[in-house]
Amino acid sequence: xxxxxASKWTKVVLFLLSLVPxxxxxxxxFERRLTANPIEYIxxxxxDWTIRFLMITLAVTPLRNLLNQPQITRYRRMMxxxxxxxxxxxxxxxxxxxxxxxxxxxxxxxxxxxxxxxGMAALLGMKPLAVTSTAGWVRRMGYKxxxxxxxxxxxxxxxGVIHYYLLVKSDIREPLMxxxxxxxxxxxxxxxxxRKKKPAIKRAPVLAK
Amino acid sequence: xxxxxxxDLPYSDVTPKHVYLxxxxxxxxxxxxxxxxxxxxxxxxxAKLNATKTPYSVGGEKITSKDVVTGYNxxxxxxxxxxxxxxxxxxxxxxxxxxxxxxxxxxKPKTIDLDAITKLAPxxxxxxxxxxxxxxxxxxxxxxxxxxxxxxxxxxxGKAKFVAFETYYDPKxxxxxxxxxxxxxxxxxxxxxxxxxxxxxxxxxxYGETLPNQDGxxxxxVIPWKYGFxxxxxxSKINFVEKQPPTDWAAYAPGEYGFYSNVNPxxxxxxxxxxxxxxxxEGFLGQGITKETLMFNGYGDQVxxxxxxxxxxxxx
Numbered sequence: 001x002x003x004x005x006a007s008k009w010t011k012v013v014l015f016l017l018s019l020v021p022x023x024x025x026x027x028x029x030f031e032r033r034l035t036a037n038p039i040e041y042i043x044x045x046x047x048d049w050t051i052r053f054l055m056i057t058l059a060v061t062p063l064r065n066l067l068n069q070p071q072i073t074r075y076r077r078m079m080x081x082x083x084x085x086x087x088x089x090x091x092x093x094x095x096x097x098x099x100x101x102x103x104x105x106x107x108x109x110x111x112x113x114x115x116x117x118x119g120m121a122a123l124l125g126m127k128p129l130a131v132t133s134t135a136g137w138v139r140r141m142g143y144k145x146x147x148x149x150x151x152x153x154x155x156x157x158x159x160g161v162i163h164y165y166l167l168v169k170s171d172i173r174e175p176l177m178x179x180x181x182x183x184x185x186x187x188x189x190x191x192x193x194x195r196k197k198k199p200a201i202k203r204a205p206v207l208a209k
Numbered sequence: 210x211x212x213x214x215x216x217d218l219p220y221s222d223v224t225p226k227h228v229y230l231x232x233x234x235x236x237x238x239x240x241x242x243x244x245x246x247x248x249x250x251x252x253x254x255x256a257k258l259n260a261t262k263t264p265y266s267v268g269g270e271k272i273t274s275k276d277v278v279t280g281y282n283x284x285x286x287x288x289x290x291x292x293x294x295x296x297x298x299x300x301x302x303x304x305x306x307x308x309x310x311x312x313x314x315x316x317k318p319k320t321i322d323l324d325a326i327t328k329l330a331p332x333x334x335x336x337x338x339x340x341x342x343x344x345x346x347x348x349x350x351x352x353x354x355x356x357x358x359x360x361x362x363x364x365x366x367g368k369a370k371f372v373a374f375e376t377y378y379d380p381k382x383x384x385x386x387x388x389x390x391x392x393x394x395x396x397x398x399x400x401x402x403x404x405x406x407x408x409x410x411x412x413x414x415x416y417g418e419t420l421p422n423q424d425g426x427x428x429x430x431v432i433p434w435k436y437g438f439x440x441x442x443x444x445s446k447i448n449f450v451e452k453q454p455p456t457d458w459a460a461y462a463p464g465e466y467g468f469y470s471n472v473n474p475x476x477x478x479x480x481x482x483x484x485x486x487x488x489x490x491e492g493f494l495g496q497g498i499t500k501e502t503l504m505f506n507g508y509g510d511q512v513x514x515x516x517x518x519x520x521x522x523x524x525x
Contacts (some may be wrong), residue, residue, distance in 0.1 A: 032494075038497070039487070
C-alpha cells in the first residue's frame, strides 16, 4: 500500500482520472447529448464536480490519519487544484454562455441573487489557495502561515454547499447529502483539534494504569 | 369578450415529422449505448389526433422540436431531474377509462370519462408560447379545446369563485412527496374567470398525437400567460370552491411562487431574474437563445383586462 501511494505513476493515474469527468462532458458535447437545455446541463455538471473535488480534497487529511498513510498527502494539492479547475469552468460557462459576458446582467446577478453571491465568494476564496499551492509559496510563507491561509478551504466548501442548497427548487436531497459529508469532514477536524488542546496532565492517569 | 387574433402561423413552420423522427432515432440510439435507458422509448403509445387550426395560435414563433418538449420536463411525480420524467413516466400505464371527478359549488356534479370529454367539442390545434418559472420557454402545438366547454357542463353556482384541480397520484410509479419536496397529489387552482377564459386550454394532445405521459397524459391544462407549473398535468379532480384554494408551489414557498403566477418580467423570482428567458432548442447548436420575457408571456391583449386595477407585483 505505501509503495503504491509513493509511486509517481499513481499520481499520473490520478491526474488522468480527474480529467475523466471533463472527457465525459466533451464526449456528450460531440454526441449532442446535453439535454434540451445544454447550458444548464454543463453548468450543473461542472458545479457538481467542483463540490465533489472539494469534498475529496477535504477527505485527504482524515484519510491519512485514519489509515496512518502519510503518503496520501501527496495528492491533496492536485485534488484542490482540480476543484478550482472545475470551479473556473463552472464560472466560465455561466459568464460566457449563460450571461454572454454582459457586465450589467452579471453584476446584477452577483448582487441580487444570493446563490450567485455565495458561489462567487466560494470561487474567489479558492483563488489565493490555488496561487499559493506551490512548494515555493509554502517556503516563502512558512508552513504555519501557509496552513492558516489554506484553512479558507473549509469556508469555500461550506459556501459551495450553501450555493447548491439555495438554487434547488424543492428537492434538497443532494445538497443535504453534501452538507452531511462536509459536516463529517469538518467535524473530524474539530474533534482532533479539541483532543490536541487537552492538557497532557489529564492523560497522565491513563498512562499510569 | 374581445379576443384579438394574432396572425396565423403557417404550417410549413412546424418542424417536419421526418426531421424530428430522425432526431428521436438518433437520441434513442445514443441512449442505447448507455444501457437500458432506451427501453422506455418503446413504451410510447401515441395515437393520432385530428385537430383543426384555430385563431388562438400565436404567429411568428418557431415551434420547438418535439424531442425537446418530450425529453425535458418538470413532472416531479416522475422525478425532479429534467430528464427523469421521460425515463420514468412511460412505465406508468394510464388508467383506462380515465375519469375526472367534477364537484363542489356546481348544480350538476359529475364523474366524466376521457372519451366523453373528448367528444364535447371539436379538437383544435393551438400553438402557444410556454414559459417556465425557471426562465426557459418553448413553443408547443397543443391539441384540445377551451376548458370552459367542460366546466359549463356542471353548471357552476353563484358561490363558485375559484376552480381547484388535482393531479392523479400513483405511489407505485411516482416518487414520494418527501423526495420531491412538495405535497402530492399535486394541486393547482385558477380564479373562475381565468378558468373560463377561452385561452385556457383543456389539452389531450400535442404534435398531432395524444399526450406522452411525461407531458401530462392523458389530460392537462395549458394556461399560456402563466408560468408552466400552473398548467396542471394528468387531471383527476376538478372542484369549484368559494375561497382561493391551496396550490402546491405557493404552499411550499409562498414568497417565491404566488397563486396567480402570471408571467411578469418585472417581478423577479427572489432567487433569479424573470426579465429574460432561454428559448430551448434554438440557436446554432441547439443551445437555446436568450429572449426578453413579455408581460403575460405576450398574451396581454387577451388577458390583461382580467387583472385591471390589481397590483401585479404584490399579487404575483
